[in-house]
Every structure is written in C-alpha cells, then in structure tokens.
Amino acid sequence: MTPMWLKFAWQNTLRNRRRSLVTVSIAALGTAAILVAGGFALSTYQGLSEMAARSTGHLIIGKPDQFNKDEDTPLQHGLDNAQELRTQLLADPQVRHVLPRVEFSGLISNGEKSTVMMATGIDPDSEFAVKGPFLTVTAGEVLSSGSKDPEVMLGEGLAKSLKAKPGSSLTLLASTTEGALNAMDVIVKGTFSTGVPDMDRRFIYTDIATAQKLLNTQRVSSLGVFLARMEMTDAGRQRFAAANPKLTVQTWLDQAFFYKSVKDLYNRIFGALGLIIGLIVVFVVTNAMAMAIIERTREIGTLRALGTLPSQLLRTLGLEGMVLGGVGTVAGAIVAIAVTVFLLVVPMEMPPPPGQSKGYPLIISFDLTMYLATMLTMVTLTVLASIWVARKTVNMPVVDALAHT
Secondary structure (H helix, E strand, C coil): CHHHHHHHHHHHHCCCHHHHHHHHHHHHHHHHHHHHHHHHHHHHHHHHHHHHHHHHCCEEEECHHHHHCCCCCCCCCCECCHHHHHHHHHCCCCEEEEEEEEEEEEEEECCCCEEEEEEEEECHHHHHHHHCCCCEEEEECCCCCCCCCCEEEEEHHHHHHHCCCCCCEEEEEEECCCCCEEEEEEEEEEEEECCCHHHHCCEEEEEHHHHHHHHCCCCECEEEEEECCHHHHHHHHHHHHHHCCCCEEEEHHHHCHHHHHHHHHHHHHHHHHHHHHHHHHHHHHHHHHHHHHHHCHHHHHHHHHCCCCHHHHHHHHHHHHHHHHHHHHHHHHHHHHHHHHHHHHCCCEECCCCCCCCCEECCCCCCHHHHHHHHHHHHHHHHHHHHHHHHHHHCCCHHHHHCCC
C-alpha cells in the first residue's frame, strides 16, 4: 500500500507546481545553509584542534604543581629526570616524538631599551621537524642545535620594538632557580610571526641549552608527547598516568583554551542559526499544506463519504509533506556538496579573526553523520507540520466538509 500512497502524495504535490517549487526551494536553501554552516564549524574545530595538538603535543607531562600553582622562581615545579622519562616514553610504540620545553620570563635589552619577554626553550631540530612550519619566519632562519653562540628567534613585534634584525646582539636577563639575576648575550637568528600581534610583541624562542644555562638548572618545564594519531590521546593519557602516578598527564584539550572558547561560541551561533532556519522551513511547509488542504476540503469530504479513514488521509497528507521536505533536503545537500567541492577547487581566504593578523582558508568539511541527521530532522519536521495542519480538516464532519466553499 505504501508505494501507492506515495504515488498519490507525489501527484498531489504536482497540482500546484509553483507553490510546491517555492516550498521545495525554501527547504533546499535552509538545508544547504545549515549544512554549509555546520561544515564550516566542523572544519574550524578540526583546524583548531590540530593546531593546539601540534603546539603542545597530544599529551603534556609535568609535575602536578606545574599546572596548578604559580612559580616563585623559574622552573620551581620543573622535571628533574626529563631525559629518563623521555626515554621511557619513546619506548611506547604509539609515541612518535617527545619534546621538552623550558618556559620562563624576564627582560630582553638592546643596550638602550629593555622590555618584557615571554621565552620558551626548545630542542630546535626536533621542534621544527615534528611540528613543521608552525611559525611564519619573516627574516633570517630558524634555530638549529649545535650553534657556537647562544641564539634566539624574536617575535616580529618584539624585534621591531628593539630595532633588532638577524645578526643583532641582545641581552637576556632572568632570575635563576635560586632567585639570583643572570644575564646572557645572544645573537638574533631570525624573526617570526605567530599571527597574533600581542604574542609577537613579547615572545622569543631559544634552544634548551641556552635557557638552562641562563636559569642555572637542568630541569625542563614539561614534556610534550606526540602520538601517531589524535584518536590515541585518551588511551595514552590513561596509560602514561598509570605508569607515572606522581606526575600529571594532561591532554591537548586541557590547555586548548582558545579552541574551547571558539567551539562554545560557534555552537551557540550555529545552533541558533539552525533553529531559526528550521522554523522558517516548518512555517513555509505548514503554509503550503494549509493552502492545499483548504482548497481540497470538499475533496477530503468526498473521500470520507466513500469510506476513506481519517488516518489514511493523514498518512497521505503527511507523505506529501515528506515528499516536499525530502526533495528539498536532497537538493539542499547537493548544493552544500557543490559549495564544498567548489571551495576545494577555488580556494578562498577568510579575513583575520579578532586579535590576529593573518587570515585562514575557507574550508567546508563534509561529515556524513551531520548530513544524514540534518536531512532526517528536516524531513521529520515537514511531516509533523503537515499532519498537524491537516488533523482538523480530516476529522471534521463529512457534511461540513462537503458543504465547504
């Protein structure tokens, strides 16, 4: 019986083709808008999560106080046995690399002007090999291990403030782990931009040996563990936490504050957008079905007089809504896929977000689950709207329906 009723529903939608075309178009545009917006949000989440994991590592291992308390002196809560722990972690087959980091602050001077710096000591060869081009080098070269003289890379804004360029000599001033002041002359190897002007005005990179010599210690702040795949993060955290109960193992998500903020904001924006678009589609379908039912009231009365049950009429009218919604959602999905492919073939750049100086490529992700869930929701809403608007007419007395004008 279902194919026959579906055929009747299809033929009924063709009675007023202009009205049906408008309804299908609205449903298609609404579905496409939801899918494109959702794909944009998903691509943003994916890009930010990969950027966060690449910056800190999938896992970050350190002492509990390193993550929970402020330090009175540099590396007060640092790791003493970093090399042994690094060797232990690299023995795990799921671990690709383990990168140590030394984080400290102090002053940097060109002899005439001094300014605050936020410094990070890294293993240069491993850092740039593992993370790839995570910095935009604007002048000079990246750091390398084994340099004869202590070297640093400066943020573009900091270099401009100090009038420094590759080859310039600067002085770093910081407190040691004992609380004394220590100074060291360094050479500028290059300048970089992170895309965040506030960071570029304070941030510097140096190698771990230089940072440890300046701070008079062999400790490191933390170890960043890079796994073979992002999906291994939770299992890896549990495994390493059990093997090192005195240490804290955080995931990239625990330190991805920007990612959390953006995701929370986008979820609210696109959630509200989807709700509004869904209501618009429901109202359009409801209006179209209401007009169709009013025009066919006498026909409905005739069918009732011939023995057609109200439930059968509701099923037919619900199927009409399903046809309108189904054709509209399929067309909308096709439009969304076309937009996705177009942006892959013809790349477009988004303007820089607030607080940043670099734009990013506009990419729309395709997610089958999102497509199926959106299409199913839209079709369900159109079916329910059609049944709701038709229930009064199909249940009215036959005499009243036949007398309707």
